[in-house]
Amino acid sequence: MPSRCWTGGTILGCGAERDGRDAGGVGFRRAACLGLAALVLGACVADQTGSVSAPAAVRVPAEAPKVTGRERATDSDHLKLVASFGGEAKAPAVTRLLTEVTDRLVRTSDRPDQTYVVTLLDSPVVNAFALPNGRLYATRGLVALANDTSEVAAVLAHEIAHVTLNHATARSELELRSALVSKVVADVLNDPDTGAQLKNQSRFALARFSREQELEADAAGVKTLAAAGYDPFAAARFLTALNRTVQLKQGAGSASTPDMLATHPGTAERVALATRAARKVGAPGIGTDDRSRFLAAIDGLAYGDSPRDGVVRGGRFLHSGLGIAFAVPEGFNLENTRSAVLGTTADGGRRLLFDQIEAKEGQGLDAMLKATWNDSLDPAGFETREVNGHPAAFALSRGKDWTFRLAAIRLGGATYRMIMAGKGSADPEAAFQRWVSSLEEVSAEEIAALRPTHIQIVQAAGANAEELARRMIVADRPLDRFLVLNGLERSTALVPGRSYKIVTE
Structure with missing residues (x-):
């Protein structure tokens, strides 16, 4: 299953989970995590933190139960998976390039007889994964982040390594063994406490097992990359670009605590090992x-969110599919996920969540807020009134570390939930009320005028980074996004006549 299909943070206490499950509402993006745990080697470009260690050999314990009938994905599985990521991207030049690169890599891999099929997914997230039957998947968001063919080849080589090393089957065997042992102890031996302890221990073992698989695939991928004649240092370059884009998304001060159960090693660890593997081949x-x-192939490639899923334009978040818009609160960076819009300030001191919730028949707005909130609500904070002519209910929740303001608003036949949190005792009421008041229906004319953004390849022609960044149609921080998109540092001067990527309508 494509683990961590989205990488937005969570708003504490509101139930928006990191694995992309709905936070009590309707999905905003169509990317859904499917029940393909035994088939998909998920989210291989996902970033986590960790320390540097040498890759370990991955072996399935001899006592692990054997799996039958779960090694190959059906056409139905493939179609469901593609649909969950927004369908196939319409970019023939990119698809041809990915296919040709894959064919070149396979000829130098450990299994040159294996057949592969590459699918370009119409998703803005940076992700790639593989199925054991040789189906490879890469998102347009990943392709847009790369800066040359060798960087895309590095990602594909990593995924091919997962297939040749039988990682999906190995992980499935270990998962089944762990589940079997804990269940036998809990049920057969009538020792639920020990069974629960073993189950918890197995989570750590599986996480370590997954990290070892990633490091093994990195090392094998660099070897295949070099054998195919591509730049072996491209793997480290792309991982560095991934790390920078994750940092840009998180914002200063909002980096998460290292997760001991992370299925992927930290990017710094992977960069170090990929660079070490490349140096064994030769010098840069x-x-x-x-x-x-x-660059010629990706010129015109769709970039970022589609207006049907929600986009930020001119300080407003507009969702053409729902026909609504609201002003982006000052100082907030938004992350549009499958199930909600999340936001955080640069210092991490304020967060927000916006999603759509379903009401039971006859259920009032105040009851909806209570039903979709796990923590206690302050009775004094309840209020029902109209906002711009639309019925709304408001609530307040004070936790140990955060103060929450909540609202449920009925607009255009749908009900939306808006939550803003302030760290500590800081009450975000003023900013919250301005945000709630900005929610409105969008006219058909404004929706029709929304245009998707795409990658445009331009030459520097004497322009500097700031000038090209001003041409970018992005939600915020255009210079930072231009630099990350092109693998540049702030001190790097543009080369006259050299091509660079910008984002335009």
Whole structure:
């Protein structure tokens, strides 16, 4: 199953979970996590934190139960998975490039007889994964982040390594063994406490097992990359770009605590090991990056969220599918996920959540707020009134570490939940009321005028980074996003005549 299908943070106490499950509401993006746990090697470019360690050999314990009938995905599985990521992206030049790169990599892999099929997914998230039957998947968000053919080849080589090393089957066997042992102890031996302890221990073992698989696939991928004639240092470059885009998404001060159960090693660890593996092949400068062809292929590739899923334009979040819009609160960076819009300030001191919730028949707005909130609500904070002519209910929740303001508003036949949290005792009421008051229906004319954004390849022609960044149609921080998108540092001068990526309508 594509684990961590989205990478937004959580708003404490409101039930928006990191694995993309609905926070009591209707999905905003169609990417849904499917029941393919035994088939998909998930989210191989997902970033976590961790320390540097040498990759370990991955072996299935001899006593692990054997799995039958779960090794191959059906066409139905494939179609469901593609649909969950928004369908296939319509970018023939990119798909051809990915296919040709894959064919070149396979010829130098440990299993040159294996057949692979590459699918480009119409999703803005940066993600890639593989099925054991040779189906490879990459999102357009991942392709847009790469800067040359060798970087995309590095990702595909990593996924091919997962297939050749039989990682999906190995993980499935270990999962079944762990579940079997804990169940036998709890049920057969009538020792539920020990069974629960073993189950908890198995979570750590599986997490370590997954991290070891990722490191093993990184090392094997670099070897295949170099053998195919691509720049072996491209793997470290792309992982560095991934780390920068994750940091840009998180914002200063909002980095999460390292997760001991993270299924992926930290990016710094992976960069170090990928660089070490590349140096065993040779010094920087060997192999080809095929940058010109890559940039020509991605010129015009769709970038970012589709207006049907919600976009930020001119300080407003507009969702053409729902026909609504609201002003982005000052100082907030938004993350549009499958199930909700999440937001945080740069210092992490305030957070927000916006989603759609379903009412039971006859249920009032105040009852809806109570039903969709896990923590206690302050009785004095309840209020029902109209907001711009629309019925609304308000509530207040004070936790140990956060103060929450909540609202449920009925607009255009749907009910939306809006939550803003302030850290500590800081009550975000003023900003919250302004945000709630900005929610409105969007006219058909404004929806029709929304245009999706795409990658445009331009030449520097004497322009500096700031000038090209001003041409970017992005939600915020255009210079930072231009630099990350092009793998540049602030001190790096643009090369006249050299091509660069910008985001335009």
